[in-house]
Amino acid sequence: MGKDIICRPIGIIHSEHRNPGKTPIQPVFADGCTGRAEIFHNYEKGLQDIEGFSHILILYYFHKATTQKLLVKPFLENVEHGVFATCAPGRPNHIGVSVLRLVKREDNMLFLDNIDILDGTPILDIKPHVSRFNKRESVRSGWQEKIDDQTAYKLGRRM
C-alpha cells in the first residue's frame, strides 16, 4: 500500500447539473451544457496563457460518489467490467477527468461548454488539451466497440 496523499482543490465547478442520473456521461454527449470553473484566487496566476487553448482537461474529485468498487456496471452496458476499464465515478480515489471546450476566460473564471460534471465539484487540476500529444493510431476501445454511436448518444446524453 502506498502512502496517503493530501490534495487541496484549486477551484470549483459551477454547472447546471444537480442530478447525477440526468447528467451526460461524457463531454461528447454534453453539447450546450455550459458553466464555469472558478479557480481560487491564489491559483489564478497559473491560468496565464490558458485562453490560447480551445479545450482543457479538468481533473476533479467525484465528491458525490458513494461507492468504491473494483467491478462496476458502466452506464452504457448492463455487464460488469473492471472499474479501470470504465469511467465510472465509484472508483478508488474518485478522480474524474473531462476534456471541455474553453469558451473564454475572465480573470479567475473559465467559461466552459460540454460539461458532464455536477455543480459544486472540487477541481484538482487543469491541463491544456494538445492534439499532437493525444493523437493515436490503431486505437482499440474494448467492450465499448459493441455499442453503436446512436445507442451511445441516447444513453450517454441522459437529459
Ligand SMILES: C[S@@+](CC[C@H](N)C(=O)[O-])C[C@H]1O[C@@H](n2cnc3c(N)ncnc32)[C@H](O)[C@@H]1O
Ligand atoms: C461516467 S462519469 C465520467 C466523467 C469523466 N468524463 C471521466 O471520464 O472521468 C460522468 C458521470 O459522473 C457523475 N458525476 C459527475 N460529477 C460528479 C460528482 N462530483 N460526484 C459524483 N458523481 C458525479 C454524473 O452522473 C455523470 O453522468
